[in-house]
Amino acid sequence: MTDLPAEFQLIARHFRPLAGPGALELRDDAALLTPPPGRQLVLTVDAMVAGVHFLPDDPPDLVGRKLLRVNLSDLAAKGAVPLGYLMTISTPKGTPDAWFAGFAAGLARxxxxxxxxLLGGDTTSTPGPISLSLTIIGHVAPGTAVHRFGASAGDEIWVTGTIGDGALGLAVAQGRxxxxxxxxxxxYRLPQPRVGLALAGIASAAMDVSDGLVQDLGHICRASGLAAELRPDWVPLSDAARTAGPTWLETCLTGGDDYELLLAVPPNRVDALRTEAARAGITVTRVGHFHSGPAEVMLRLASGESLAVSKGGWSHF
Amino acid sequence: MTDLPAEFQLIARHFRPLAGPGALELRDDAALLTPPPGRQLVLTVDAMVAGVHFLPDDPPDLVGRKLLRVNLSDLAAKGAVPLGYLMTISTPKGTPDAWFAGFAAGLARxxxxxxxxLLGGDTTSTPGPISLSLTIIGHVAPGTAVHRFGASAGDEIWVTGTIGDGALGLAVAQGRxxxxxxxxxxxYRLPQPRVGLALAGIASAAMDVSDGLVQDLGHICRASGLAAELRPDWVPLSDAARTAGPTWLETCLTGGDDYELLLAVPPNRVDALRTEAARAGITVTRVGHFHSGPAEVMLRLASGESLAVSKGGWSHF
Known part of the structure; x- marks a missing residue:
């Protein structure tokens, strides 16, 4: 009985060094967490499957970091401060020790x-591809979490960073x-979650851009009961995205995997947004506005022409 | 943009009815949880993969209930009160709607x-088998959670319910x-997590029996730095397990999937255990004791003979 099964050795070698306060060194059935006094907890979970959310030969440290970062991005969209996480890792038999070592090294960083x-986790085998899940816990001052609903007609639409790089990066990975x-x-491989941007009192609604700017803007429209006018020529593109050329613009706006923040900002809070973004060292750009109307996204081109957006792309009126 | 993708329809139809306070109707990026004032949170997560933790043709309502119950069992081992959960569901394309309906119906029950x-979740596709994870959150009075460590020499070993039925049930499912x-x-399909047994002040150490009584007793031995003497003839068996006959005893003691509680109880707390178990309507049985020595499990037979237990079974001295 002094021999430990391989699963326990794996946990001891790779994951115990990640364990923080309350994790009981991952030796127990559950973790303990004393919530920060007077704070509200924010919880979210994401799954990632090899071949769906990452490529089987992606470097394992980047897989670990992406798993953590897509969840951090959801916390960022609430304006929450990250606290800790739990994780499940299901791997095919024969997954090399180096994969676990790389994965854990990425998380450690x-x-x-x-x-x-790390607060806790579960490792199992699977006859299928590597399957991961991560539940993250953060906190906010009670009542200050920003939601998808809450935008008003006249609020401006702002985004952080640049849009479309993730979708173009996937095209690169696929050789296209x-x-x-x-x-x-x-x-594509390493999102930059915009944690640290204090959204409370600035954004009337927010979410992170994971399914594509147009689709995620549609989510805020539906949740807030508003129409959105998006200005494609205002959408901030990286130099690399501009180099790809205009044929890739639709991919940039609909492709997903940005993990930038999409914000509804009342006009009288725009100065506060600019100040807070400068403090946090995060670029923010206005890309349109919300107005009364059926919950849908319209593209207003520089020419003045309007395009209605349909699922997965857009079409002329 | 008013058409919702299939994933959102799936969530709306099957999982929104499960959402509780703070889940924001599963319409947002994250859930909010106001921790019960003055309580410590207890968190744990388990993954279940089709073909590993359940059989692909198991009824989906039982799969959902088992996923929830194995996590509730971990909370029970801490003496924690359950609060809410987050979940990930990765399914192959073409998984019938009836599977999700059944799975959600089991959870609802x-x-x-x-x-x-339900506080939140994530649904994805997978090229592999159905892969599930569930993170559960409970709470205890600060400092009262029971651990795997903490047992002392002379503490008695107690278990709830009957041992071995889960392992025998797997043999039934496999036609053996x-x-x-x-x-x-x-x-086997539907564990009975022993939530509601107030362990604080009664058990010096505890865990739930998921890997098999002998192996899990070994975990408490290592965590507490003690040897254990287990009395096989004292281990409570169901009528069905007794009917299977003595050739199945080793399976019962080492086979796992019991989800009963394994407790270390100081002799002067045994009366309190009996009172609390009677209050909760849960049967408890003494099966041995801890003593000083190297961290290992010895079986003491009714004949007085001792057996040393090795990984996966036991052997004579």
Missing amino acids: DQVEYGVT LADASGFLLDR | DQVEYGVT LADASGFLLDR
Whole structure:
């Protein structure tokens, strides 16, 4: 009985070093968490499956970091401060130890960067592809979490960073697009969650852009009962995305995997947004506005022409 | 943009009815949870993969209930009160709507039975088998959670319910054992988590029996730095397990999937255990004791003979 099964050795070697306060060194059935006094908890979970959400030969450290970061991005959209996470890892028999080592090394690096620790987890085998899940816990002052609903007619639409790099990076990974600098591939593999942007009192609604700017803007429209007018020529593109050329613009606006924040901002809060973004060192750009009307997204081109957006793309009136 | 993708329809139809306070109707990026004032949170997560943790043709309502119950069992081992849960569901394309309906119906039933609600989740596709994860949150009075460590020499070893039915039920499902009444198969498919047993001040250490009584007793031995003497003839067996006969005893003691509680109880707390168990309507049985020595499990037979237990079974000295 002093021999430990392989699963326990795996946990001890790779995951115990990630464990933080309350994790009981991952030796127990459950973790303990004393909530920060007077704060409200924010919880979210995402799954990632090899072949669906990442490529089977992606470097394992980047897989670990992406798993953590897509969840951090959801916390960022609430204006929440990250606290800790739990994780499940299902791997095919024969997954090399180096994969686990790389995966854990990526998590270790981002734990430091984002101030979170591992609270608990479960490792299992699977006859299928690597399947991961991560539940993250953050906190906000009670009642200050920003939602998808809450935008008003007249609120401006703002985004952080640049839009479309993730979708173009996937095209690079699939060999459909050149990327001399590696910038786009890096943006696809390693999102930059915009944690640290204090949204309370600034944004009337927010979400992170994971399904594509147009589709996610549609989510805010439906949740808030508003129409949106999006200005494609205002959407901030990286130099690499501009280099790809105008034929890729639709991919940029609908492709997903941006993990930038999409914000509804009342006009009288725009100065506060600019100040807070400057403090956090995050670029923000206005890309349109909300108005009364059926919950849908219209594209207003620089020419003045309007395009109605349908699922998966757009079409002329 | 008013057409919702299939994923959102799936969530709306099957999972929104499970959403509780703070889940924001599953319409947002994250859930909100106001922790019960003055309580410590207890968190745990388990993954279940078709073909590993359940059989692909298991009824989906039982799969959902088992997923929830194995996590409730971990909370029970801490003496925690269940609060809510988050979940990920990765399914192959073409998984019939009836599977999701059944899965959600099972969860709905157990949500009522155990007083928990769904806080959030993520649904994805997978090229592999159905892969599930569930993170559950409960609470305890600060400092009262029971751990795997903490047992002392002289503490008695107690278990709830009957041991071995889960492992025998798996043998039934695999066609290796007859089960005229269906009792064993039911025990395998639908664990009975022992939530509601107030362990604080009674058990010096505890865990739930998921890997098998002998192996899990070994976990408490290692965590507490003690040896254990287990009395096989004292281990409580169901009528169905007794009917299977003595050749199945080793399976009962090492086979796992019991989801009963394994407790270390100081002799002067045994009366309190009996009183609390009677109050909760849960049977408890003494099966041995801890003593000083190397962290291992010895079986003491009724004949007085001792057996050393090795990984996966046991052997004579």
